[in-house]
Amino acid sequence: MRVIWKLFLATIKTFYRDRMTFFFTLIFPFMFVIIFGFVFGMGSSGGDNKLLVGVLSSDKRLLEVINNIDNLEAKGFDSIESIKLAIINGSIDAGAIYDGDKLRLILNLTTMQRNPFSRMLGETIADRLTKSNLRIDKIMDLNLNAIEPGKVVTTQLGYMIPGVVAISIFNGALFSMVSIFCDYKKRGILKRFNVTPIRGYQFIVGMILGRFVVTILSATAVLLFSQLVFKVQFSINWTLYLITASTSILGMMALGILISSIFTEPSVAGNVGSLLMTVMIFFSGVYFPLEFLPKYLRRIGEILPLGYIARSIRISTGVESGTIAFVLNTSLGMTIAFFTFVFIFGSKLLKAE
Amino acid sequence: MQIIRLANYFFKSLVREKLDLFWLIIFPVILFVILMLIFPSIYEPKDVTFNLTLLSQKGTFAEIIERVFKELSKGENRIFRLSLVQNSEENLKRELEKLKARKVNLIVEIPEGFDAQMLNFFMLKGLGVSPSPPVINVYSLKYDTSSESAYLIVKNILEKLEFEFIRKAGYQLRRIESETEIVGTKSTFSYIDFIYPGIVIFVIFMTGLFGIGMDLVWLKETGILKRISVTVLPKSRFIISYIISKIYLIIIQVTLITLMAKFVYKTTIDPLSLPFIGYTALTVLCLSSLGFFLASVSKTTGSANAISQILNFPLQFLGGIYFPVTGVPWAIRWIVLINPITYLASGIRDALGIMKSPYPFYLTITVPALWIIFCLIFTIKRFRLEET
Numbered sequence: 001m002r003v004i005w006k007l008f009l010a011t012i013k014t015f016y017r018d019r020m021t022f023f024f025t026l027i028f029p030f031m032f033v034i035i036f037g038f039v040f041g042m043g044s045s046g047g048d049n050k051l052l053v054g055v056l057s058s059d060k061r062l063l064e065v066i067n068n069i070d071n072l073e074a075k076g077f078d079s080i081e082s083i084k085l086a087i088i089n090g091s092i093d094a095g096a097i098y099d100g101d102k103l104r105l106i107l108n109l110t111t112m113q114r115n116p117f118s119r120m121l122g123e124t125i126a127d128r129l130t131k132s133n134l135r136i137d138k139i140m141d142l143n144l145n146a147i148e149p150g151k152v153v154t155t156q157l158g159y160m161i162p163g164v165v166a167i168s169i170f171n172g173a174l175f176s177m178v179s180i181f182c183d184y185k186k187r188g189i190l191k192r193f194n195v196t197p198i199r200g201y202q203f204i205v206g207m208i209l210g211r212f213v214v215t216i217l218s219a220t221a222v223l224l225f226s227q228l229v230f231k232v233q234f235s236i237n238w239t240l241y242l243i244t245a246s247t248s249i250l251g252m253m254a255l256g257i258l259i260s261s262i263f264t265e266p267s268v269a270g271n272v273g274s275l276l277m278t279v280m281i282f283f284s285g286v287y288f289p290l291e292f293l294p295k296y297l298r299r300i301g302e303i304l305p306l307g308y309i310a311r312s313i314r315i316s317t318g319v320e321s322g323t324i325a326f327v328l329n330t331s332l333g334m335t336i337a338f339f340t341f342v343f344i345f346g347s348k349l350l351k352a353e
Numbered sequence: 354m355q356i357i358r359l360a361n362y363f364f365k366s367l368v369r370e371k372l373d374l375f376w377l378i379i380f381p382v383i384l385f386v387i388l389m390l391i392f393p394s395i396y397e398p399k400d401v402t403f404n405l406t407l408l409s410q411k412g413t414f415a416e417i418i419e420r421v422f423k424e425l426s427k428g429e430n431r432i433f434r435l436s437l438v439q440n441s442e443e444n445l446k447r448e449l450e451k452l453k454a455r456k457v458n459l460i461v462e463i464p465e466g467f468d469a470q471m472l473n474f475f476m477l478k479g480l481g482v483s484p485s486p487p488v489i490n491v492y493s494l495k496y497d498t499s500s501e502s503a504y505l506i507v508k509n510i511l512e513k514l515e516f517e518f519i520r521k522a523g524y525q526l527r528r529i530e531s532e533t534e535i536v537g538t539k540s541t542f543s544y545i546d547f548i549y550p551g552i553v554i555f556v557i558f559m560t561g562l563f564g565i566g567m568d569l570v571w572l573k574e575t576g577i578l579k580r581i582s583v584t585v586l587p588k589s590r591f592i593i594s595y596i597i598s599k600i601y602l603i604i605i606q607v608t609l610i611t612l613m614a615k616f617v618y619k620t621t622i623d624p625l626s627l628p629f630i631g632y633t634a635l636t637v638l639c640l641s642s643l644g645f646f647l648a649s650v651s652k653t654t655g656s657a658n659a660i661s662q663i664l665n666f667p668l669q670f671l672g673g674i675y676f677p678v679t680g681v682p683w684a685i686r687w688i689v690l691i692n693p694i695t696y697l698a699s700g701i702r703d704a705l706g707i708m709k710s711p712y713p714f715y716l717t718i719t720v721p722a723l724w725i726i727f728c729l730i731f732t733i734k735r736f737r738l739e740e741t
Contacts, residue, residue: 028666103529108677122531123513126529133529139486140515140518141488142508143490147452149495149497271375293394294394
């Protein structure tokens, strides 16, 4: 037990000394929260969904019509050129010009990437304008009830953060196994352990426990730090969160062990891990919506574990509703993967020494 | 001659490093493919079908709405997968659960007495009174792009349907047409034209940061630089050969990306046009200088790796390589504004007529030029200091 404890402490110390693992586990996910949160999450008005539309100040009727449309806010400008310039600079999301015959909606790409169907707004404004000619604002009033997906009222960023925590878990767990089973092996550390009285299982348990604690602490730090900095609300079910985070770490460690057993060269294994991380970032639905991708690409997203981990953490933090069964099934899958891979490849990796 | 021989030697040693080759040549191609798979679908969604629940009522107007949605749910190119349900509290509750579970993208609820309210509305309108319109409830899911998009489509359909009701009520109307203009871009926006110069900048950035920065630190750390300095080889020749070897690499990278962009994704950009070549050359100068700067401030490959990773992602993503970065809050806008990639990407796209630059032409040249001057002066001073 003492041996395991000593190894456990040593692992924690080495984690904080290893700049790359530290960067990819803590700094990297947080950096992405900031970048994607601001670029994809907010419009020029700073809110979540409201679009700021530039209109010629002289066109009072258009100003009024736009202000009467949900989620749109009109802003007056002196000329069409100044509207276009403001769109290019990003100070407004779109522009609308009515020449008495046609309505021209001017959009920028940022608005389109935030909402792929925003180009339909032109028709909406034109239709409202047509009706205003008859002194009818609307015949049917659409009362939009935007339902919170979870238990708490959160923001776009708040919804994204649990996904970032999932990425932190992925990075921390996977790269730590690559580091133990490839890097330590290459540097002869495993060989040195083999000639000591330490048994194989003690080594594996001590190392894995150390990395496990470090990863869970880092992931939770990302969650709480984001909550503090961005003032987003979570309703964390700590039991569920700890089950999800712990089993996800085990599952991602299993993936790390698998990679380490296939690619024995540490740099190759590390690079395979990085490549896998790139694919996961794009196709797991954490940062980019998958709904508009072709079916076969969505299928890829469905088989990637990161999407399941992200959803389980969203459920545990109350930003998405879902059954406890989903969380527990994901956790069970991760745990089974861990034990299977450790028993098959863990001993193989040590025996090879 | 000696310079070329040495450059060839440097290039051969780089080619022998399979991992470097992967990250500097193969990875950008993989990333290019991934971006082309994801972003065109975001900008121009195709073949998307939404799950829509219509909680309906009996009545003439309600049935017209029902018929329209049924029409839009037929055939291969249908917009909706429609589920028609009788409106009741119990059914609404059940459908809301489905919405939260993402089995349904949007719920449209026609409330009780909708027909009577509609008739009442037109009757009062005819009398010159402005009555409040009948309400249709729509339930969408927050932060769900499908749900938000489905709402926009339904809203648009119902707006059009209103014209039918207006005509039926005997009003004469002339509909105002609309057209959309994507500001600062060609009339037909193409993501490949947008991303191709971005990927070219990306590969040069990777070469600058990792191919030059990291590589030089490694040469420094292993003592190779010191050994070279005691040979008869003049330093200037060494540096020129080293830069030429990296230019070989950049030519291979850019050619590969260009061939893919031209023949696989059919970009309309002419890679031999003067603006493209000019900005690419400026990018090579600027981002290579950044690599030299990195090499001068890092003592070990470990610290160089950490610095380059910290610089890599914010400069890449906030430089507008993959998507436009405008209208962001000041918390990150300052990174956008000091980032040389921002000006290189904007300048090259503007010069090629792909997208109007938010910055004046002179800034797209002077900011990268200032970076080049700063990085080179700093590097020379630092290396001189290390020698003494």
